[in-house]
Amino acid sequence: MKVQFSGTEAIRAPKEQVRQFILDPNQVGRCLPDLQELTVADPTHATAIVKVGVGPVRGRFKLDIELQPGGDAATIHVRGSGMGSSLSMMSEVRLEETPEGTNLHWQADASVSGPLASVGGRLLEGQARKTVEQLFANIRSRLESVAV
Template sequence: MQFSGTHRIEATPQEVWSFVTDPKGVSSCVPDVQSIETISPEQFKAVVKAGLGPVRGKFNFDIHWKELTEPSLARMSAQGKTPGSAVTMDTVMTLTPLDGGAATELSWTADVVVHGMIASVGARLMNGFVEKQTEQFFGCLSGKVKAV
């Protein structure tokens, strides 16, 4: 499944970059993150409690930064699993300065593949789920980046 979006954030690309590439910062905007563990600058682990329709579980995510070109391009790959279900997600994020650098356009695409129960039972709920999560995430992000 492909998802994408473009958002305007009232902060400089550098400010946005610092926030979204910091696992602790970014995870503060992901609903239901239970823990974050940094393994190396390119790798961290996250435990996320997620519910998609009747499928609920604690997903253990392995997340890798595949590319970090500061402050304009980041590629991330994540594998998550919970008993009976698995998720892989490849995300690309590009930051473009707006208004002479006072604001930032964040464009993202995510290629999500789900396996197991979450796919069998939850696939038809996925679009709504992703939309809601994205909305919450960027709402939070805009607030936090400005506040920093």
Template sequence: MKLSYNGQEKVQADPEKVWSFIKDPQKVASCLPDVQDVQIQDDKNMVATVGVAVGPVRGRFKFNIQLDPQPEQNKMLVRIRGGGLGSAVDLTASADITGQSDQTTLLDWQGEANVSGPAATVGGRVLDAQAKRLITTVFENMGKKMAEPS
């Protein structure tokens, strides 16, 4: 099953603070919902174990997450691969990062995921709603944490 999403998050922080945040795997990992464990591999790679509940499919999924910041193009790329319980997820996402005149930053994001296995068979609407909630929550969490005082 293939899923596509896009959206926009206005962050109450200037672009410099946004870049500092998204280049830090530990800070990015803190924005993932339902995380049970994170192992930082290096400055661009981490492994996250996440609690997943999609319809009757409930359990732990393990994801390899690769961050690819491209400040010269004002873009952040993220690649997530992994799964669990016989299901697999392959997600590619990006965000265009644009500073605004009011010292805020606009994140225009998009993502595309391929899901296979039992998680894909629970039904399009259930999986679609869960995936959209997950992605929206990550960007909302990032926005809140980036807006916090340093």
């Protein structure tokens, strides 16, 4: 099953601070909803264990995270598996400086297969959207809590 969604987070923090944050796997990893464990391998890679629950299907997923810089943009690749299911997601992030701080524009394309995908289109799509939106909302919250 494939899903695609996008959004914008208005962040009250300087663009350079936001850029550095989204290129740090330790910072981005800690923003994952339901994070249980995070291991940073190098400046662009991390592995995370997260709790997943969609309808009656519940368990843990191991995620491999890769961050790729690109000037005022970045790409976040997430590949994962757990509970007999697999996930592949690519999020493109673009930063725009504003008088109030930075707009973080994001677009996510995800593909899920296995028992998790069989739960049902609307249920899975809603949970996937909620999880990705929460990730970017957590990034905004963490940045604003340390903005100077």
